[in-house]
Amino acid sequence: MSTALEALPPQRVEPIQRLNPFRLLPALLKLRFRGDFSDVVTYSYSIKAGLRAGFWPVRFVYLHRPELVEAVCVKNDKSYIKPLGIEGLRRFLGNGLLTSEGKFHLRQRRMIQPAFHKKRIDAYAKCMVDYSLKRTEQWKDGQELDIHTEMMGVTLEIIAKTMFNAEVAGDAAKVAHALDMITGYQERYGIRWVGKIFDALPLPSTRRLLKAMAELDAIMYRIIDEHCGAEEDTGDLLSMLLQARAEEDGTIMSGQQLRDECLTLFLAGHETTAVLMSWTWWLLSEHPEVEAKLHEELDRVLEGRPAAMEDVDKLVYTRYVVTEAMRLYPPAFGFGRQAIEDNQVGPYLIRKGTIVGMAPFLMHRQPEWYPEPEKFDPERWTPERSEGLPKFAYCPFGGGSRKCIGDQFAWMEATLLLATFAQGWKMRVLPGREPVPQPLVTLRPKGGVPVVLEKRTLAAVS
Ligand code: HEM
Numbered sequence: 001m002s003t004a005l006e007a008l009p010p011q012r013v014e015p016i017q018r019l020n021p022f023r024l025l026p027a028l029l030k031l032r033f034r035g036d037f038s039d040v041v042t043y044s045y046s047i048k049a050g051l052r053a054g055f056w057p058v059r060f061v062y063l064h065r066p067e068l069v070e071a072v073c074v075k076n077d078k079s080y081i082k083p084l085g086i087e088g089l090r091r092f093l094g095n096g097l098l099t100s101e102g103k104f105h106l107r108q109r110r111m112i113q114p115a116f117h118k119k120r121i122d123a124y125a126k127c128m129v130d131y132s133l134k135r136t137e138q139w140k141d142g143q144e145l146d147i148h149t150e151m152m153g154v155t156l157e158i159i160a161k162t163m164f165n166a167e168v169a170g171d172a173a174k175v176a177h178a179l180d181m182i183t184g185y186q187e188r189y190g191i192r193w194v195g196k197i198f199d200a201l202p203l204p205s206t207r208r209l210l211k212a213m214a215e216l217d218a219i220m221y222r223i224i225d226e227h228c229g230a231e232e233d234t235g236d237l238l239s240m241l242l243q244a245r246a247e248e249d250g251t252i253m254s255g256q257q258l259r260d261e262c263l264t265l266f267l268a269g270h271e272t273t274a275v276l277m278s279w280t281w282w283l284l285s286e287h288p289e290v291e292a293k294l295h296e297e298l299d300r301v302l303e304g305r306p307a308a309m310e311d312v313d314k315l316v317y318t319r320y321v322v323t324e325a326m327r328l329y330p331p332a333f334g335f336g337r338q339a340i341e342d343n344q345v346g347p348y349l350i351r352k353g354t355i356v357g358m359a360p361f362l363m364h365r366q367p368e369w370y371p372e373p374e375k376f377d378p379e380r381w382t383p384e385r386s387e388g389l390p391k392f393a394y395c396p397f398g399g400g401s402r403k404c405i406g407d408q409f410a411w412m413e414a415t416l417l418l419a420t421f422a423q424g425w426k427m428r429v430l431p432g433r434e435p436v437p438q439p440l441v442t443l444r445p446k447g448g449v450p451v452v453l454e455k456r457t458l459a460a461v462s
Contacts (some may be wrong), residue, residue, distance in 0.1 A: 019271055048382045060356040061350065064366065069358045071345045072337055073392075073400035080337035083404075088186030089441075092213060094256065095263030097405060099258040105401075108431035111244045111253070112261065112405065116162070121409050123235060124162040125285040125309035128413050129211060131157045132420040133306060139425065146425050146448035148278040148435075151417075152176060155270040155277070158413065163265050165236040166223045178216035179271060185439045220263050224255070238262060255378065269406050272331040273413050275442045278435070278449045279329035280418060283376050285429040290378060291422075294321055295456070298423045299326065304442045307419040315419055320378035322414045323394075328361035328376060330396040332404075333443040358393050361443065369393040427451035 062067055077195060081101050090099040097108055114120070139145075153172050160168040168175070189195035198206055227238050241261065245252055253261070264394045283290045297317040298307075300331050307315070330347070336357045350356065365373040369389055370380065380386065397404035404410070423426075427452055429435075435445030 001222035009027065035376040059354045060357060061348075061354055062359065062362075063345070064359070064362055065346070066363070066369075066390035066395075067339065068346045068348075068362070069392040069395060070399065072350075072356050072358065076343045076345065077400045077402075079339055079341050079343035079350075079375065080356070081340055083338040084338040085187075085190050085336070085410040086377055087192055087195075088189040089182075091189035091192075092182045092186065093264045093267070094260030096260040098264050107246050107248060108257075108261065109401075110247060111241065112265075113235070114244075115240055116405055116409060118408065120235075122309050124158075125312070125412060125416060127161050128158050128416045129306050129420050131161070136424060137422065139453055139455075141453060143453045144430070144450060145453065147281050147451045148274065148445055148448040149176075150351055150361070151277040151281075152271065154417070155274040155413070156314065159266060160223070161236075162409075163237040163269065164227070164262065165234060166226065168219070169425070170387065171219050174212075174215045174219065175266075179267060181212040182267075185209050186441070192459075216263070217259070220259055220266065224258055228396065236264065242383065259277050265406075267411070271442050271444075272406075273410050273417075274325055275331040275444055276322070276329070276410075278445050279443075280325040280414075281427040281451065282324050282429050282445070282449050284321070284422070284425055285427055287376050290321065290376065291426065293317055293331055293378075294418075294422055298419055302423060304423075307416050307423070309412075311419070312415050315415055316377065318419050318422075319411075319415055320381040322411070322418060323381045324376060324378040326396045327364040327370070327394065327413075328374075329437065329443055330364060331442045331457040332396065332398070333437075333439050334359040335398055350454045358395070361439075363393060363395060366393070379459060401443055424456055426454040426456060428454060 063072065082099065086099055093099055095104070097105065097112060100108060131154050135150060153169075154176055156169075156172055157169055158411060160166045188198050199210070224238065227242055238258075241253060241258060283292070297315060301311055301314045312319075334357055336355055339352050339354045339356065341352050343350055345356075366372065367373050370393075392399060397407040397410075427449075430450050430452065431452045433447075435447065436448050438446035439445045
């Protein structure tokens with residue numbers, strides 16, 4: 001470790017002092033909008049977070065430079081684990097890919113990775129388009145609806161079909177409810193023993209939460225049971241996992257582990273893309289000039305027929321729109337790590353125990369890499385304009401060994417969903433109903449995105 005280490009900037013004491021990591025982002029945003037924003041922000045010990053660490057104070061550092069984020073996620077990967085707060089998610093998701101650590105995580109990742117190879121993902125394209133078209137069958141010109149609920153519904157159907165070969169249209173309301181409960185109550189479980197007390201107390205909220213989780217588990221186990229006995233890989237992840245054997249010891253996954261992995265993919269794999277699509281519809285509604293260019297490309301490339309996997313590479317502007325929407329509203333707005341040993345990040349010494357936060361939401365708005373950062377400008381992603389952008393200046397899927405396993409799936413899904421829905425429909429956000437970012441587990445649009453549907457005429461489509 002180099003001797004010429006710089007001291008971390010002094011800790012901020014207002015107004016974030018009282019906040020725990022989950023509430024930090026809005027506070028940082030306020031600082032940013034006041035122009036009081038630096039590359040590295042350290043902040044004070046929070047009592048709550050100290051409790052999570054077992055009564056030891058914890059130091060938090062937020063890093064906002066690409067090379068520092070890269071150092072934590074890639075170069076010094078072995079010096080970090082997921083931060084304390086992950087315990088809240090572990091309570092619900094168990095020990096799946098998102099929450100597991102070390103050798104076990106690596107073993108599971110190796111077993112699951114083949115389901116995300118390019119050939120597999122290409123095969124999912126038709127399902128993505130079919131479910132999108134099916135959803136619009138009930139839509140009517142001039143109808144008002146919450147496009148966020150629609151996007152949650154369609155991405156849920158797609159993840160269930162592609163990963164588990166299951167139909168879940170009838171379960172959407174239960175899954176959405178369980179997700180709301182997990183999102184709302186995960187903080188309560190940030191400290192394991194406190195969570196256990198909550199579980200034991202006859203509180204109405206605990207009863208509702210446990211009931212929602214039991215319903216979600218019932219759906220998951222029903223899907224797993226439907227596959228048991230199947231002797232071959234039928235193209236979906238679950239049938240593959242039932243056949244999969246660990247490289248190291250040739251063992252198969254236990255029922256509990258299957259449940260944890262499937263539930264993780266079920267939840268991680270649909271709300272994120274749905275959130276991205278919802279923000280995209282809002283941005284397009286606000287920027288008719290971008291929408292017109294998008295329509296021009298869709299009409300020219302698709303000539304009125306449904307999009308297919310072969311079109312994805314040709315839908316260049318469509319991809320720019322997705323990329324830019326995810327710059328401004330990254331569904332995973334922030335992620336974190338905790339140092340398990342002292343390590344050097346750029347010029348800084350990060351001490352063992354420190355929680356390091358990295359926020360794509362803030363990184364993606366740094367004027368140094370994104371001139372006029374608040375502007376929705378899909379063409380900033382042309383090769384000429386995006387050349388030279390540091391690798392981690394755009395990091396909606398994280399990086400290193402914990403990088404999103406579904407990134408290629410998500411790119412394809414978002415491109416095909418945008419193409420399919422925008423080909424036939426415009427969404428107009430109702431005046432005065434602009435969505436507000438709500439940073440929970442994902443960056444949800446608070447209160448949904450109410451729109452009026454406008455059918456595009458056949459003349460315009462053909
Ligand atoms: C726009 C859509 C998506 C975004 C923005 C997104 C973002 C992320 C991010 C930032 C991480 C890393 C978190 C960390 O480092 O702590 C992650 C991990 C993960 N994502 Fe995604 N994700 C998306 C879609 C998906 C999809 C479609 C799937 C599955 C089909 C998926 C499954 C997962 C899993 C299992 C992990 C944990 C990976 C590991 O630790 O090995 N995600 N995602």
